[in-house]
Amino acid sequence: MSAPQRSYKTTAVVLRGRTYGEADRILTLYTGERGKIDAIAKGARRTKSHLAGRLEFGNEVQLGMHRGRNLDVVVSADIIAPHWQRLVQPERYAAANIIIELIDAFCEPDLPQPEIYALLTAALGAVAQSEDPLSLLARFSMRLLDALGLAPPVDTCVHCGAPLDGSAWLDAEHGGFGCEKCRVNWREVLCLDADDLRNLQAVGAPPGGRVQPALRAAPRVARAIEALVNHHLGRRPKAGVHALEFVRGA
Numbered sequence: 155m156s157a158p159q160r161s162y163k164t165t166a167v168v169l170r171g172r173t174y175g176e177a178d179r180i181l182t183l184y185t186g187e188r189g190k191i192d193a194i195a196k197g198a199r200r201t202k203s204h205l206a207g208r209l210e211f212g213n214e215v216q217l218g219m220h221r222g223r224n225l226d227v228v229v230s231a232d233i234i235a236p237h238w239q240r241l242v243q244p245e246r247y248a249a250a251n252i253i254i255e256l257i258d259a260f261c262e263p264d265l266p267q268p269e270i271y272a273l274l275t276a277a278l279g280a281v282a283q284s285e286d287p288l289s290l291l292a293r294f295s296m297r298l299l300d301a302l303g304l305a306p307p308v309d310t311c312v313h314c315g316a317p318l319d320g321s322a323w324l325d326a327e328h329g330g331f332g333c334e335k336c337r338v339n340w341r342e343v344l345c346l347d348a349d350d351l352r353n354l355q356a357v358g359a360p361p362g363g364r365v366q367p368a369l370r371a372a373p374r375v376a377r378a379i380e381a382l383v384n385h386h387l388g389r390r391p392k393a394g395v396h397a398l399e400f401v402r403g404a
Contacts, residue, residue, distance in 0.1 A: 160221050169254050189265040195228040210238035240282035249287035251393035269301045292371035292379045296358045306330035308358040322346045324378045326385040350374050
């Protein structure tokens with residue numbers, strides 16, 4: 155078997171970065187070919203560097219890379235989609251932070267997932283153009299759970315498999331929604347009425363389905379989807395807390 159080439163090209167979205175040494179940055183990237191990787195951009199913090207301004211949070215870039223012993227090295231970067239320029243608006247930045255934190259938390263390193271890469275780039279593009287970006291998070295979350303194999307059934311009871319008709323209640327611990335006949339725990343739970351249920355089914359519809367571009371999750375539906383994501387993640391996203399603080403302070 156021949157050794158892998160030392161130099162290669164890849165498309166990537168910049169998830170986060172941190173300073174390293176006097177002028178370098180260590181980046182976490184989500185690439186189209188390899189999934190999530192860490193890499194070093196040497197000299198990127200120098201104002202005259204050809205990398206300066208290109209490896210910003212949320213940008214989609216075409217990278218020239220060189221395989222290193224511990225970290226691959228970013229040799230060149232060309233911007234495909236300069237999302238950062240639009241994400242600096244506070245509410246867009248809050249929404250983009252949640253999206254990127256969820257991708258970073260759920261996705262394992264060096265695991266190519268082209269569907270998630272396509273979802274990430276589409277979501278950041280939509281957030282960068284939206285006047286109500288936080289409202290896009292429910293649809294994104296459902297598509298992410300689906301790509302990870304964690305999406306809840308939205309038409310049938312998670313317990314008995316019967317069709318959900320008229321109402322449903324959230325059972326995050328079992329990863330879905332239950333019918334009234336299976337509701338054995340009568341402590342306060344999040345319940346969806348018929349309108350909510352129809353909204354949930356629309357928000358959770360697969361790509362290519364009849365989903366209106368302006369579709370937004372109803373308040374109870376958005377809370378239910380957030381609870382499911384938090385359950386699978388094992389915690390509440392830190393960016394989500396900051397986003398809520400932002401909305402309350404707006």
